[in-house]
Amino acid sequence: MLEGIFIGLEAAFSVQNILMVVAGCLIGTFIGMLPGLGPMSIIAIMIPVAITLGDPAAALILLAGVYYGAIFGGSTSSILLNAPGVAGTVATSFDGYPMARKGQAGKALTIAAVASFAGGTIGAILLMIFAPALSSVALLFHSAEYFALMVVGLSAIAAFAGTGQVAKALMMTILGLILATVGEGALFNMPRFTMGMMDLQSGISFITLAMAMFALPEAMFLVLNPARGASGEGSGKITNLRFSRAEGKAMLPVIGRQSIQGFFIGVLPGAGATIASFLGYAVERNIAKGDEQAEFGKGSVKGLAAPETANNAACTGSFVPLLTLGIPGSGTTAILLGALIALNVTPGPRLMIDTPEIFWAVIISMFIGNLVLLILNLPLIPYIAKILSIPRNYLIPFILFFTLMGAYIGQNNATELLLLVGLGVMATIFRFADYPLAPLLIGFILGTMLEDNFARSMQLYRGLDFIIARPMTLGLLVLAGLLVLLPSYRSRRARKRAEGVADGD
Amino acid sequence: MALDRWIALIFVTFCCIYGYAAFFTMDQLLPPFMQRNPVWPSTFPKVLAVLGIIVGMIVLLGIEKADEEDDEPNATEINYRRLGDYKIGQALMLLGLMVLYALMLRPAGFLISTSTFLVAGSAILGERKFHIMIPVAAIATGFVWYLVQEVLGIFLRPFPFFMGM
Numbered sequence: 205m206l207e208g209i210f211i212g213l214e215a216a217f218s219v220q221n222i223l224m225v226v227a228g229c230l231i232g233t234f235i236g237m238l239p240g241l242g243p244m245s246i247i248a249i250m251i252p253v254a255i256t257l258g259d260p261a262a263a264l265i266l267l268a269g270v271y272y273g274a275i276f277g278g279s280t281s282s283i284l285l286n287a288p289g290v291a292g293t294v295a296t297s298f299d300g301y302p303m304a305r306k307g308q309a310g311k312a313l314t315i316a317a318v319a320s321f322a323g324g325t326i327g328a329i330l331l332m333i334f335a336p337a338l339s340s341v342a343l344l345f346h347s348a349e350y351f352a353l354m355v356v357g358l359s360a361i362a363a364f365a366g367t368g369q370v371a372k373a374l375m376m377t378i379l380g381l382i383l384a385t386v387g388e389g390a391l392f393n394m395p396r397f398t399m400g401m402m403d404l405q406s407g408i409s410f411i412t413l414a415m416a417m418f419a420l421p422e423a424m425f426l427v428l429n430p431a432r433g434a435s436g437e438g439s440g441k442i443t444n445l446r447f448s449r450a451e452g453k454a455m456l457p458v459i460g461r462q463s464i465q466g467f468f469i470g471v472l473p474g475a476g477a478t479i480a481s482f483l484g485y486a487v488e489r490n491i492a493k494g495d496e497q498a499e500f501g502k503g504s505v506k507g508l509a510a511p512e513t514a515n516n517a518a519c520t521g522s523f524v525p526l527l528t529l530g531i532p533g534s535g536t537t538a539i540l541l542g543a544l545i546a547l548n549v550t551p552g553p554r555l556m557i558d559t560p561e562i563f564w565a566v567i568i569s570m571f572i573g574n575l576v577l578l579i580l581n582l583p584l585i586p587y588i589a590k591i592l593s594i595p596r597n598y599l600i601p602f603i604l605f606f607t608l609m610g611a612y613i614g615q616n617n618a619t620e621l622l623l624l625v626g627l628g629v630m631a632t633i634f635r636f637a638d639y640p641l642a643p644l645l646i647g648f649i650l651g652t653m654l655e656d657n658f659a660r661s662m663q664l665y666r667g668l669d670f671i672i673a674r675p676m677t678l679g680l681l682v683l684a685g686l687l688v689l690l691p692s693y694r695s696r697r698a699r700k701r702a703e704g705v706a707d708g709d
Numbered sequence: 710m711a712l713d714r715w716i717a718l719i720f721v722t723f724c725c726i727y728g729y730a731a732f733f734t735m736d737q738l739l740p741p742f743m744q745r746n747p748v749w750p751s752t753f754p755k756v757l758a759v760l761g762i763i764v765g766m767i768v769l770l771g772i773e774k775a776d777e778e779d780d781e782p783n784a785t786e787i788n789y790r791r792l793g794d795y796k797i798g799q800a801l802m803l804l805g806l807m808v809l810y811a812l813m814l815r816p817a818g819f820l821i822s823t824s825t826f827l828v829a830g831s832a833i834l835g836e837r838k839f840h841i842m843i844p845v846a847a848i849a850t851g852f853v854w855y856l857v858q859e860v861l862g863i864f865l866r867p868f869p870f871f872m873g874m
Contacts, residue, residue: 371768371772375720375761378761382727382757382761385753392743392749392750397754424800427796427800428795428797429796597831597836598831598842600831600834601834604803605830608810608811609853613857618812618814618815621810622812625804625807625811628804629804633712633716637713637789638713659752662747663747
């Protein structure tokens with residue numbers, strides 16, 4: 205392995221490559237901030253540039269820089285505007301945005317940068333150690349297990365909802381799943397629930413829904429209640445950029461756990477950063493104690509660090525199936541696979557043997573990408589956070605404009621904008637009635653994958669037998685059931701106990 | 710009845726319609742060879758409709774009891790019971806403006822419709838310093854257009870339709 209690291213270092217460290225990674229990080233960060241352009245689209249856009257470089261190592265280094273930059277840029281818009289542009293950063297906005305509203309935008313961005321750096325770096329170390337061995341484990345997961353894993357992911361939303369909110373959260377999840385059935389599925393070549401409208405044929409786009417669920421209601425609330433925007437911003441001063449020693453100490457175990465958990469979830473093809481960040485958030489929320497748990501969703505340091513670490517670690521983990529099996533586990537790695545093939549490199553089991561310099565250059569470029577990102581972005585944070593001190597009369601039209609743009613760029617379809625406004629009004633009403641909106645979006649994201657895997661396992665086993673025939677599936681489904689029932693059982697027991705005490709007095 | 714129960718009622722109704730579509734209308738269109746599959750395009754929607762009705766009823770009937778939280782309504786938290794105090798006119802006008810923008814984007818071109826949207830949006834919010842707002846809107850529009858169209862290569866029609874681009 206040591207020999208490999210040296211090969212990678214040799215390939216990665218040249219003036220040209222360092223410039224590449226710096227340029228990549230900057231481009232990624234700035235474009236990633238625009239909601240609607242996630243890492244996937246930015247990498248797709250950069251591919252022509254990367255291919256003209258000709259050198260696979262340099263191209264990969266550039267793309268890795270863009271990739272990590274884009275993820276960090278996406279977190280920025282989640283934290284500052286509550287407008288997550290990428291599915292993987294939705295969980296970041298749960299605690300990042302409340303923190304920014306409390307006037308700690310600078311601190312939130314610093315935590316995000318540090319957590320991303322740690323997640324990415326630890327992920328890269330794990331990738332170095334486990335890549336060869338993990339490729340065989342990933343193959344054990346069949347569609348039945350994926351189906352069950354996604355049911356577990358959806359049940360984990362019980363963790364997002366507070367006591368007495370589980371049914372509401374489940375209702376939102378089901379609505380999300382229902383919205384995901386609109387359009388033409390991958391398995392059946394027939395349009396469903398399009399009501400004869402051509403524009404719904406391809407379904408509702410993720411970006412449109414994400415903007416409608418988070419950014420639009422938030423902007424509407426800012427309009428409705430001016431006190432909301434003015435509170436706590438501290439007249440736009442970004443005083444404390446650093447987190448305190450105690451907060452750092454609280455974050456440390458979270459970062460450690462989530463780097464490892466996120467990485468291993470990322471290894472499973474198809475699971476990726478989104479599930480990793482949601483599960484990471486849910487797990488940390490459940491194991492936090494008392495006051496710390498109550499803090500989640502209101503600007504908790506742990507709640508911000510967990511999804512940020514997990515999603516970066518998972519992004520790194522998703523390189524395992526790509527590099528060892530040639531199977532891209534996520535949209536982004538699929539595009540990278542395309543770039544690699546265009547550069548005459550075929551990822552797969554023989555990559556490590558035939559062209560070790562490529563394999564190791566990718567890993568080393570991950571380290572460099574993360575490091576450069578941290579060095580570049582920490583000084584930029586005060587300026588990025590200044591976005592919040594723009595007067596509200598200017599800020600709100602711009603937020604609305606970027607929301608609309610995000611939905612438009614992806615699809616180039618003006619109907620999408622009408623859909624956005626309609627869904628946004630719906631989401632605002634849901635917010636008024638105290639329904640959680642994150643489960644809706646999670647249901648929507650996982651809906652298509654859930655149905656595909658369900659259908660595939662039904663076809664393979666000609667019925668529901670796969671639940672019994674595959675013990676791992678059964679185990680995961682039982683776990684999902686427990687996750688749903690446990691919170692209401694716990695609150696019922698707590699209430700009983702409280703009543704008992706009252707009677708005793 | 711509280712707002713959340715009304716929403717649950719609407720949701721249950723919606724699920725009934727969705728379920729009706731899934732149970733009674735979708736399978737007629739299915740070609741015979743696909744009917745031999747164990748899973749049909751309508752299978753998943755059927756499951757969802759049933760689950761949706763069950764969960765919706767739980768919320769509607771209030772079976773899951775919430776903890777009584779009598780926290781003070783915060784000035785910055787949003788609450789529909791105080792809807793009358795809010796600037797609802799501004800919000801509705803902005804929504805209308807967004808719809809208008811969606812309809813005008815293609816015919817009027819990106820540059821005109823976007824700068825109009827930005828200026829009109831801030832005017833609705835009460836901004837009267839047009840000598841600042843108009844240049845800001847124009848520069849921002851131009852910058853975004855340049856970034857999206859020229860750098861990223863995503864086509865955005867800049868000028869109105871009659872100018873031939």
